[in-house]
Amino acid sequence: MKKATGFKKYEDQKIKKLSKQLKNNENNVEIVQALKAYQNKKNIGEIIQVIDHDGFGGDIELIVGINQQKEITGVEILSIDETVGLGMNAKNKEFRDQYKGKKVERFEVVKTGKQSDEEIDSLSGATITSKAMTGGINGALEFYDLLKGR
Template identity: 45%
Template sequence: MSKEANAKKSGTILKDAAILFIITLIAGFALGFVHEITLPAIEAQQLQAKMEAYRTVFPGAAEFTEEDILKEKLLAAPELLTSKGYTNITIDEALSATDENNNKLGYVVVVTTQEGYGGAITLSLGYTLDGTVNGIELLSMNETAGLGAKASGKEFKSQFAEKKVTEFAYTKTGAKSDNEIDALSGATITTRAVVNAVNSGLCFIADLKNGN
């Protein structure tokens, strides 16, 4: 191949590379621009989903706020849970639930456990000042359809509602007391993960109440 042909070929390659670079650059800017535009809408949807979950576990509340004491307790939560034997579990959020007159009604706590059969399970827990568990709501999970995924069903979740207990336990032989939860058939790992997550939330709230 002649020098002129080699030079022409090299020029073509450089030209193609430059065009590809420009296209990639423009595409990157375009994606970034679209992301910036859609981000507020995505965040608004996520916030709405959270608020709906909070109201599900605390329907009587008008507002959910994060107090300074709750922020402090969140920082200390990992050490607290570890000391109580709860591992691979985190307290993600803690909020005070108040009525229209800003009277405190209780708390909403968001907990994530890594102990699910399919990985992380995140749930919210509502708790009134008189020590009653309002209920729980599953926010996210990847459990097996028809088995562990039933944890998000009303039948399973309702077992935690309106219970004045300090800790739950699961059973495979039929619940006989308020603190017992019927295990999901074929999904003991999921059941245990949810129960431990709820108990971690109750542990956090108990420590919060003792501190106040």
């Protein structure tokens, strides 16, 4: 959230309680931290730190920005250990930007070319990594809904 001028951390107890309510946790997702993002004291969205435990090389840790309209404002990778030249391409801006600016309930990985905002083009030779990244982002979207009482 580049426009944010301040942040306020959600209490760990609230994060743990809401994390237990995640329904679509098919990819073994863990919510680590969540922050409210502010611009001049106005809440403009949430920053959610998530770990997907099902990457090809292990855990993939992400930060996902989501604005008040439930639009992805950005995805940053904090930690990843995937195959060089394949899964590590998830770090490329072109792959991460597939999520940015999208307002969806959940994403789905496809291998045949995306046809809608909900679809994400899989990295060539790295479907497991693509699914883990998408699973983490889907977990952040669902957690966002829980934070907002939806």
